[in-house]
Amino acid sequence: MTTRIAIVEDDLTLRLALGRGLREDGFDVVLSTASGGDLLAGLGDSAPEVFVVDIGLPDTDGRDLVLALRARGVRAPVLLLTARGDVTDRLSGFRAGADDYLPKPFHFEELVLRLRALVRRGHQPADPPDGLFLDLAAHEVGCDGKSAGLTPTEFRLLAALLARPGEVVRRQALIAAAWPAGGIVHDNTLDSYLLRLRRKLAALGRADAIVTVRGVGYRVG
Amino acid sequence: MTTRIAIVEDDLTLRLALGRGLREDGFDVVLSTASGGDLLAGLGDSAPEVFVVDIGLPDTDGRDLVLALRARGVRAPVLLLTARGDVTDRLSGFRAGADDYLPKPFHFEELVLRLRALVRRGHQPADPPDGLFLDLAAHEVGCDGKSAGLTPTEFRLLAALLARPGEVVRRQALIAAAWPAGGIVHDNTLDSYLLRLRRKLAALGRADAIVTVRGVGYRVG
DNA sequence: GGATCACCTGGACACAACCTGACCGCGTGC
DNA sequence: GCACGCGGTCAGGTTGTGTCCAGGTGATCC
DSSP states (O other), X not given: OOEEEEEEOSOHHHHXXXXXXXXXXXXXXXXXXXXXXXHHHHOTTOOOSEEEEESBOSSSBHHHHHHHHHHTTOOSOEEEEEETTOHHHHHHHHHTTOOEEEEESOOHHHHHHHXXXXXXXXXXXXXXXXXXXXXXXXXXXXXXXXXXXXXXXXXXXXXXXXXXXXXXXXXXXXXXXXXXXXXXXXXXXXXXHHHHHHHHHHHTTOTTSEEEETTTEEEEO | XXXXXXXXXXXXXXXXXXXXXXXXXXXXXXXXXXXXXXXXHHOTTOOOSEEEEESBOSSSXXXXXXXXXXXXXXXXXXXXXXXXXXXXXXXXXHHHTOXXXXXXXXXXXXXXXXXXXXXXHOOOOOOOOSXXXXXXXXTEEEETTEEEEOOHHHHHHHHHHHTSTTSOEEHHHHHHHHSOTTOOOOHHHHHHHHXXXXXXXXXXXXXXXXXXXXXXXXXXX
C-alpha cells in the first residue's frame, strides 16, 4: 500500500533526493514543488495524505503555507523541515498547525519513520469552510468573486479560525496562533483584530462568519 | 503484557520524549496528540486503558477534556500533568474526574510508577449515556442530529451528570464539579442551572433526560 | 386535610466578557 | 519632512452569564 505524499523544498538537489528516496520507500510522490505557491496551484485533486515542507522557502514562510493548507480544509499531517532545530521556529511552526518537525540535517531514515508515524496516527478530512478561502500569495481572503486584503496578523488569525471550521477556537489558542511566542498580548488586542476581521468579512457579505461563543472562544462556519 | 496508553501534550519535545520513554517501558502508545480535539477525534476504537493529559493545553482546558471523556462513557483512569503542583489546579482536576496528577517537572520513573498503579487499580468500561453526547469542540450537547449550545457552567454541570449515566449524582457533587473551588454556591443557583439545562434538552426532544431523585440528587439515562 | 419540606419557575440584578471607535507610536516609502 | 499602513492601547458602551430572590408546586408525613 502506497501513501500519497507532497514535497515542498526549494533546494533542487535535496528535492530530487527526497523524491527518489521516498519513492524507494514505498511513497507515491504526487507533487514536488519548489515553492508554496506552486503547491497550492498544483494541488488539484491529488489529495496527498502527508506533506513535507521546508520552513525556509524563498517565496513563502513554510508556516504560512501550513496555515493556508489548513484554511483550505486540508487536514493531512504536515512535517516541517527546519534549519538547525531552532526552538522558536519549532514552536511557531507547531502553532501554525504543523504536526511534526525535523531539524536539518537529518537522517533520511528518521524522516521516513516520522512520516509513517504521522500517517498511522490518521486524520479525517475536514469540511471545507463554506465559501471563504485564504489566498496565500495575495495575502487576502476571498468569497465568491470578491476579496479583501489582510495584514499579516489578520491573516494568521483568520487562518487559525478557518483551520477548524465548526469548532470553537479558544482565545488562548488564537493568541498562540497569531502572535509570536512569549510575547504578552492584551486580551483587548485580540478583540480589536476580531473587529477588523469582521469588518473586512462584512465587505464580502459574510458579516456573520465569525461567531462569538461567550466564555469560550470563536467559531467560523 | 502491554497497556494501551494515550498521550495529550502540546509541547512537541515532551510529547515525543513521553512516547519514546513509555514505549520502552512496555506501554503501547495507541494515541499521541497535541490537543484535546485531536484526541477525541482520533479515539476511534483504540480504547486506551489509561490517559496522560497536560492540563495546560492551548485549545482546551485539560479538565474539560477529562469531563468530555467521562461524558462519552470513557472510564479509563486519567493522569493530569500540572504546572508546578498548583493546589487549585490539582483540586479542580480531581473534581473533573481525573484519577491522579503529577506536577511538572517530574521524574520519568515516577510517572511510570503512578501509571502502573492506576492501571492495577482497575476500571470497568461504562455504558454510553443513550443518545446524548457532549461535543467538546463545539461546546454543545447533541442528540440525533440536533444540538444546543452550552455556557461554560452548563457544560461542566451536564458533563458531571453524563459522566455517571444511570447513577444518582448528589447535589453537593454537582456543585463541586461545576463550580470553582472555595466559592460559595447557593443551593438555588444549582436549581436555576438544572432548569436551564432541562430547557435546552427539551429543545432536543429530551425533556426528561435529567431525573430528580428527591432528597438525594439527579440522574440521567 | 394541613403542615412541612424539597424542588421548580420566572424574573431582577451586577458584573465580567465582549464590542466598538478612536487614538498613538513606529517603521517604510515617497 | 510627510503620508501611510500596521500593530497595539485605551475608554466607554452593550450584552450575556451567573447569581439570587420571591413565590409557586408537588410530595411526604402527621
